[in-house]
Amino acid sequence: MTGTRRIFMTGATGFVGRAVVPALRAAGYTVRCLVRRGSEHELRGLEAIERVEGNVLAHETLERGMAGCDTVIHLVGIIREHPATLSTFERVHTQGTVNVLDAAVATGVRRYLHMSALGSRPNARARYHKTKWAAEEAVRSSPIPWTIFRPSIIYGRSDEFVNLLAGLVRRYPIVPVIGGGLQRLQPVPVEHVAEGFARAVALETTVKQTYDVVGPDPVTMLRLLDLVGAAVGRTRVRKAHVPLGLVRPLARLFHRLPGFPLTPDQLLMLEEDNVGDPQPFYTTLGLTPVPLATGLRAMLG
Ligand SMILES: NC(=O)c1ccc[n+]([C@@H]2O[C@H](COP(=O)([O-])OP(=O)(O)OC[C@H]3O[C@@H](n4cnc5c(N)ncnc54)[C@H](OP(=O)(O)O)[C@@H]3O)[C@@H](O)[C@H]2O)c1
Numbered sequence: 001m002t003g004t005r006r007i008f009m010t011g012a013t014g015f016v017g018r019a020v021v022p023a024l025r026a027a028g029y030t031v032r033c034l035v036r037r038g039s040e041h042e043l044r045g046l047e048a049i050e051r052v053e054g055n056v057l058a059h060e061t062l063e064r065g066m067a068g069c070d071t072v073i074h075l076v077g078i079i080r081e082h083p084a085t086l087s088t089f090e091r092v093h094t095q096g097t098v099n100v101l102d103a104a105v106a107t108g109v110r111r112y113l114h115m116s117a118l119g120s121r122p123n124a125r126a127r128y129h130k131t132k133w134a135a136e137e138a139v140r141s142s143p144i145p146w147t148i149f150r151p152s153i154i155y156g157r158s159d160e161f162v163n164l165l166a167g168l169v170r171r172y173p174i175v176p177v178i179g180g181g182l183q184r185l186q187p188v189p190v191e192h193v194a195e196g197f198a199r200a201v202a203l204e205t206t207v208k209q210t211y212d213v214v215g216p217d218p219v220t221m222l223r224l225l226d227l228v229g230a231a232v233g234r235t236r237v238r239k240a241h242v243p244l245g246l247v248r249p250l251a252r253l254f255h256r257l258p259g260f261p262l263t264p265d266q267l268l269m270l271e272e273d274n275v276g277d278p279q280p281f282y283t284t285l286g287l288t289p290v291p292l293a294t295g296l297r298a299m300l301g
Pocket of ligand 1: 034035036042054055077078092096151152161
């Protein structure tokens with residue numbers, strides 16, 4: 001797996017992508033980012049990268065963009081659908097991945113790294129997970145040496161989820177918790193996800209492997225709120241449970257309103273455990289797990 005020089009990357013303008021780019025640059029790779037029109041500003045501050053305009057739903061932009069690249073890192077994913085722009089889970093996750101794989105084969109790419117999500121499976125309740133699974137299946141049937149990463153919640157300075165919790169904890173005396181709050185998550189720092197991608201590019205042992213990408217500490221939502229509270233200097237986080245039976249219809253009614261924090265699909269995912277085994281990822285990639293409390297203090301303190 002030697003000789004990789006130029007990496008074509010999708011999703012570089014996103015939260016995870018903005019961490020992956022510098023990790024790849026630090027490892028000595030040339031990075032070419034697929035950028036949607038209007039999103040260029042998200043790459044501000046990322047030095048010495050190539051940019052090509054395109055969209056994973058526009059096949060021709062992918063082949064053009066990949067010309068001369070030997071590796072593809074495909075990060076694109078959406079948590080909310082935008083039917084007005086035909087941006088659905090099926091199209092972006094599944095068809096988008098098929099398009100990227102087809103273009104990679106057509107342009108002679110020799111290495112492919114894929115971002116999926118923990119919980120993706122064929123019979124998942126959430127369409128986010130179902131369509132991510134279908135994308136994984138397309139990757140597994142590709143002739144290009146592939147690696148799949150399946151993270152739980154990823155946290156870092158510009159994430160959505162932990163920052164949302166931190167905002168609630170800082171601003172309000174009582175924080176709402178959906179349902180019992182006993183579902184378990186296993187947050188992983190974005191720096192480890194980024195470094196994992198950078199190291200996997202040239203690591204033969206990761207070929208045809210699928211990794212859970214999770215931190216060392218599975219925590220319930222209640223515990224996560226307490227850890228976030230501790231990280232922002234609260235001795236105690238008071239919580240009010242909001243019954244699922246109330247949140248579900250609200251999410252169905254209001255999820256398209258700007259600022260409404262939850263979609264029905266996200267709710268389905270929040271209702272289930274999202275935990276895995278950190279060991280194969282951390283050992284293979286030679287990374288050292290960081291306790292969640294430490295990572296959150298570094299992020300929020
Ligand atoms: N964040 C997490 O906790 C988490 C956990 C598990 C898995 N993941 C997966 O990790 C990946 C990155 O997540 P993220 O948190 O970085 O998401 P994000 O901040 O929303 O970024 C998504 C990226 O995808 C791009 N994109 C969306 N639709 C596109 C299209 N049709 N064509 C080209 N690019 C398109 C966005 O471009 P624009 O800037 O133009 O919108 C952006 O660069 C996703 O696949 C997500 O499912 C994330």
